[in-house]
Amino acid sequence: MSKVPAELRFLKSHEWARLEADGTVTVGISDHAQQALGDLVFVEVPEPGRRVVAGEACAVVESVKAASDVYSPVNGEIVAGNAALGGQPELINQEPYGSGWIMRVRPEDKSQFAAMLDAKAYEAALAAETH
């Protein structure tokens, strides 16, 4: 059973997001997603300064069996990509909700964050997916 921390928000496409004290949103992929992908071998993180819209593919996570896009949950500007993933893509497998974060976005509109799934709704979506 994969972990779904109660304090985070989620997308059905398996991104998680956390609203930080400075108003930015940190984004990563869920524990479920990293389990499904298997051992990650490469992560392409976005360049700071890039403008993105909700649903836009911003990063790529590549495992030995697949390469998947990571979508931004909000409109805004990329403020950081996790440079540590360049040398250690396995951080996503080890700590998907911690050191395996992928990017930070400064949202234009926090209501898009508020509209994301909460942990309970994401768990329900996962349950529906497996049945």
Add this chain to the structure above:
Amino acid sequence: MPFIPHTADDIREMLATIGVPDVEALFDEIPQALRSDALASIPPALTEMEVGRLMSERAARDGRPLNFIGAGAYEHHVPAAVWAIVTRGEFYSAYTPYQAEASQGTLQLLYEFQSMMTSLTGMQVSNASLYDGASAVAEACLMAVRANRRSKSARILLPAALNPTYREVLAAIAGNQDLRFETLPYDARGGCTTAASLEKYRGEDITAMVIQQPNFFGTLEEVDALTDFAHTAGMLVIAVVNPTSLALLKPPGEWGVKGVDIVCGEGQPLGIPLSSGGPYFGFMTTRMEHVRQMPGRIVGRTVDLDGKPGYTLTLQAREQHIRRSKATSNICTNQGLLVTAGTIYMALLGAQGLASVAASCMERSAQLVDALTRIPGVRLAFDRPRFHEAVLLLDRPVAPVLEALAARGIVGGYDLATHYPALGPALLTCATETRAPAEIDAYARALGEVLKSAAAA
């Protein structure tokens, strides 16, 4: 032997199982308007004997003219051993096999090919080949747009002296993918692209610049200056090269301060016979930092559980069978059989052999230019150094002159009137190591006579 494993009985049984009356019914969702019946312009089938006779007759009509045309495909001596080895059963396949790892010999050969190409181009990683030179250039431009993440414009600078057929293929493949191409003029005296012509792009967002070396005119470009200018301006640099020439010229990996980012080109000069434009093969090499943006198959070397060396396809997650519409390319495969020939050609010649082919080409081409420019009414168009082709300016239209030469069994070169009308009557002509001095003299004599007789007429 037919390669269709199921019999009429099998087909009947399968149709009965899924409850469909006949095979035609499987296609009933395709509207009638979109379906074609017989192919009207395809003539009735011929037997092998009839096809053989037809082809012999047509080949006899072509004769065996003395060839001085290059323009992107080059006549080289191919040692007899090359195709004798290629057509052995172990190699004789056009394709990367499915279940690739079961074919260790094929993978090892592709790995050797990649090693040779990285060494020849001075780069770190090669793919297992592409369709041909033109599609390799198009793929390189698309790759540059993915790889240059600082650039947002998808604008690419193309020299006017880039092979015009490559530019047409680029427009066809990349033109519908929001790439914009801008043309860099060539210097009227040197026949090369100058760094000065780039000044107007200083400070603009340009994704990449293409440099062809030697360019379509056979002229050597100022590759160091061009590469450094492009890199300073934040562009990636795509080198389009003739592999034979690399045995003598500086490899693109060493152009300028940093070396180029992507190298591609036409592999035909490496052991592939001229054959009405193909099939040939394209090649592409790059730096490790861009490997995940490179299209095509890549073979890697590894060890198995017992520690024995083995070969495997690698970095497949970016390919179309896994990434589907988001793959690095959906129109790439490799040219297995032709790459096999290219690899065997390079292995037989060795580095020294290839260098001596390149040196002979330069020597014969220089002799050709000397001999032809002594004829009144013929002069050299450009004064920059060349590899094995040159543009000659005539004092009258080129096409009738080429026709008169053809009547004497000589293919004199490529008429530049269609693609470069601004040059006036201009002939692109080439001599490789296959042209003996006596043949060069024969061409010069014939051209002299043709020009004199036409002048008298």
